[in-house]
Amino acid sequence: PERPGIKLKLAIQKSGRLHDDSMRLLKECGIDISNGVNKLKSEATNFPLEVFFLRDDDIPQYVEDAVADIGFVGENVVYEKKKKVDVTEQLGFGKCRLSIAVPKGESYTDATSLRGKRIATSYPVLVQDFLDKNNVQAEIHEISGSVEIAPGIGLANAICDLVSSGSTLFMNGLQEVESILKSQAILIKNQDLGPVQQAILDKLLFRIQSVKKAKNTKYVLLNAPNDKLDEIISLLPGMKSPTVLPLAEQGWSSVHSVLSENEFWDIIERLKAAGAQGILVVPIEKMIL
Ligand code: ATP
Ligand code: MG
Numbered sequence: 001p002e003r004p005g006i007k008l009k010l011a012i013q014k015s016g017r018l019h020d021d022s023m024r025l026l027k028e029c030g031i032d033i034s035n036g037v038n039k040l041k042s043e044a045t046n047f048p049l050e051v052f053f054l055r056d057d058d059i060p061q062y063v064e065d066a067v068a069d070i071g072f073v074g075e076n077v078v079y080e081k082k083k084k085v086d087v088t089e090q091l092g093f094g095k096c097r098l099s100i101a102v103p104k105g106e107s108y109t110d111a112t113s114l115r116g117k118r119i120a121t122s123y124p125v126l127v128q129d130f131l132d133k134n135n136v137q138a139e140i141h142e143i144s145g146s147v148e149i150a151p152g153i154g155l156a157n158a159i160c161d162l163v164s165s166g167s168t169l170f171m172n173g174l175q176e177v178e179s180i181l182k183s184q185a186i187l188i189k190n191q192d193l194g195p196v197q198q199a200i201l202d203k204l205l206f207r208i209q210s211v212k213k214a215k216n217t218k219y220v221l222l223n224a225p226n227d228k229l230d231e232i233i234s235l236l237p238g239m240k241s242p243t244v245l246p247l248a249e250q251g252w253s254s255v256h257s258v259l260s261e262n263e264f265w266d267i268i269e270r271l272k273a274a275g276a277q278g279i280l281v282v283p284i285e286k287m288i289l
Contacts, residue, residue, distance in 0.1 A: 007043070007050045008200040011068035014053035018185055021093035022072045026051075028285075029207035048200050059188075060085055066190045069197045075183040076162060080125045085188040089205060092212055094185035096164045098123060101174040103151050108177040114138045114158060120150035121160040130160075130180045148172040214287040216261045220268075221280040226251050228275040235270050237263070258284070 012022040026033060031047045041052045052068055059071040060083035071085075074094050078087065100119070102108050111134035118139045121127050127140055141156055148168055150156040160180065163169060169176055187208070189201065224232045229244065232255060236242045242257035255276075259267055268279065 006196045006200075007048045008070065008197050008204065009050045009052065009068045011052045011054050011059045011062050011071040011073075013056045013059070013073070016056060018056060018072065018074065018094050019053075021091075021185065025072075025091060025093070025208065025211065028211045029204065031204075031207075047204075049204070057081070063188050063190050066192070068190075069193055070187060070189045070201060072185055072187060075186050076123065076126070076181060078186065078188055079181065080123050082125060084191055086191055087186050088189050088201075089187040089208060091185040091187060091208070092215065094183070096162045096183050097179040098126060098160060098181040098183060099163045099176045100158055100160050100178040100180065101148075101163075101169050101176045102158045104173050104175045106175075110134070111136050111178070113177075117157040118155075119158045119160055120147050120156035122147055123160060126181060127160045148174060210286045210288050213289065214284040217284050217287060218259050218261065218264060219256070219282040219284050220259050221254060221256050221278075221282070222271060222276040223247060223278040224253055224255050224274075224276050226253055229253055229255070231274045232271060232276055235267055235274060 013019045023033065026044075031049060032045045033042050033051055034045055039053070041050060043050050052062070054062060056073055056077055059068070059073040060078050060081040062068045063071045063085045064083040070088070072091060074096075076096070076098055078085065100108075100114070107113065111130065114131065115136050115138060118141055119127060120141045120143050122142065122144055124140045124142045131138055131140075141150070143150065143155075147159045147161040149172060150159055151174065152172060159174065162183070163176055163179075166176055187205075193201065220236075222232075233242055233244070236255070236257040237259070242255050245254045245256070246252075247254055271279065
């Protein structure tokens with residue numbers, strides 16, 4: 001029941017690690033945003049969507065309060081803020097982990113090693129949950145940024161911070177000893193979304209899912225001698241079954257199929273071993289199933 005005039009309001013990060021990937025996802029969904037990063041909000045020109053640019057920390061609250069209908073934000077922020085919102089979809093970017101780190105060379109066996117220690121973090125709620133779960137008492141010192149310098153200036157014995165490559169920890173003489181949460185960007189929504197907004201969200205979700213599926217899959221073309229066709233076809237999962245076309249050269253065929261990223265290398269090796277040649281791997285832009 002799409003109604004003219006009514007738009008879905010989406011909150012994304014104004015600038016920072018999630019901004020570019022959030023904008024890219026909308027673009028891949030075929031949604032054009034009249035660009036204005038310096039503005040508070042912007043409108044899609046070809047989809048009933050209004051985009052708000054906000055600090056990531058504020059997004060769960062805005063969605064709970066229905067200032068925005070939906071938001072793209074890191075799981076870490078959603079679980080730290082404990083707001084009443086629904087988690088609708090994992091978006092596949094902004095991957096990181098929330099980890100405990102201690103100065104290099106310091107021993108750490110498990111959570112009990114933190115007993116009586118002082119932990120600096122921007123995620124006091126998640127760290128307290130972790131300590132409680134392990135029956136460990138420790139002091140949490142909340143700081144909003146540059147957490148990794150806390151041990152070096154004598155502010156804390158350990159930190160809990162977001163890590164992706166670990167290079168920031170390394171440069172600050174810290175070692176990652178335990179990961180307490182794996183995180184990626186997710187789509188959250190207001191719990192009392194109206195039917196018109198829900199219908200627009202369903203359209204958006206359909207597009208997001210098509211983009212995500214395509215990212216995880218590759219289109220594979222290869223040449224196979226006809227006497228090896230059965231074996232090669234049996235290795236290919238495909239959406240239905242592979243397409244097999246005769247080549248100009250007698251006794252050879254071209255085989256086309258779709259492979260998912262996680263089984264890709266394994267299957268490619270077995271295809272080569274089975275006699276496949278001239279294997280081409282092509283990215284897929286969208287996949288509508
Ligand atoms: P804002 O100004 O919007 O509050 P911020 O400084 O809090 O921005 P960023 O550093 O831009 O936040 O990180 C935004 C999100 O990106 C994080 O909450 C997390 O979900 C994700 N992220 C992915 N990898 C990392 C990483 N290595 N370090 C920090 N955050 C990461
Ligand atoms: Mg923030």
